Amino acid sequence: MSGERPEPSWGGFVKVCGLTQEEQIDWAVELGFDAIGIVVTPRSKRYCPPERAEALAHYARGRIPSFAVALTHAETTGVAEHFDTVQLYEMANIPNLALASGTPPEQPDALRYFFYDASAGSGVFEDIPAWVSCVPGRVVIAGGLDEHNVKSVIGTFTPHGVDVSSSVETAPGVKSREKMKAFIAAARRAA
Numbered sequence: 735m736s737g738e739r740p741e742p743s744w745g746g747f748v749k750v751c752g753l754t755q756e757e758q759i760d761w762a763v764e765l766g767f768d769a770i771g772i773v774v775t776p777r778s779k780r781y782c783p784p785e786r787a788e789a790l791a792h793y794a795r796g797r798i799p800s801f802a803v804a805l806t807h808a809e810t811t812g813v814a815e816h817f818d819t820v821q822l823y824e825m826a827n828i829p830n831l832a833l834a835s836g837t838p839p840e841q842p843d844a845l846r847y848f849f850y851d852a853s854a855g856s857g858v859f860e861d862i863p864a865w866v867s868c869v870p871g872r873v874v875i876a877g878g879l880d881e882h883n884v885k886s887v888i889g890t891f892t893p894h895g896v897d898v899s900s901s902v903e904t905a906p907g908v909k910s911r912e913k914m915k916a917f918i919a920a921a922r923r924a925a
Contacts, residue, residue, distance in 0.1 A: 746768075747874065748766075748895060748896055748897075748918055749768060749770065749771060749801065749895060749898070750762050750770055751770070751771030751897055752771060752778075752899040752906075754772075754790075756793050759790065759793055761914055762798055763798050765914055768895070769798060769799040769800065769819075770794055771800075771802075772817070773804070774787050774804045774809055774813055775804040775806075775809045779906035780899070787802065787813045788813055800818050800819070801819045801820070801832060802820050802821065803821045804821070804823075805824070806822065806823070807826035807828070818830065819831075819832050821833075823854060825841070825844075830846055832845065834849035834850075834876065835848075836853075842871050845871060845872075847871070847872045847895075848871060848873050849873075849897060850866045850874070850875050850877070851875075852877055853876075859877060859879065859883060866891055866893070873894050874897050875887055876896070876898075879896055879897070879898050879901065881916040881919070881920040882920075884920050885921070885923060888921065896921055901913065901917065
């Protein structure tokens with residue numbers, strides 16, 4: 735029927751966020767992740783100061799797409815140009831915006847990605863509302879995903895992608911290669 739939105743399909747995009755070391759970027763590339771996130775908000779336990787964030791973005795360049803992750807656009811000043819995408823918890827008039835929110839985006843067509851994240855980066859899993867399946871464009875589900883729940887989330891919502899951070903760590907900002915491997919394996923099995 736014309737005018738109906740086509741059924742979404744699992745896009746296979748898997749991002750790992752909160753990386754703090756070059757070795758973690760190497761693992762993401764080796765394990766087949768599709769993108770990495772570097773946190774540039776000082777309010778995070780995974781915060782990378784501007785010089786460090788820029789160094790990590792340059793290390794990733796040409797190997798894996800990188801996201802500068804912050805709460806506000808102002809927090810990305812000075813580093814945004816070094817990243818492929820800027821992921822914010824507020825709207826901003828930039829061409830490479832990934833909006834993260836727990837509420838439906840008002841301008842989904844203005845976004846490169848929409849990250850559904852009701853946890854606001856806390857890593858706490860909450861029930862995902864049905865409207866998430868109706869958002870047009872590249873929808874990525876984040877917030878409390880782990881190797882045990884990711885397959886179910888993908889099967890239920892068929893998003894463009896999923897994003898993981900705290901469940902693949904041994905401490906904030908300290909990623910585990912084995913946990914990263916288990917998560918991406920579970921996400922890939924969902925296909």
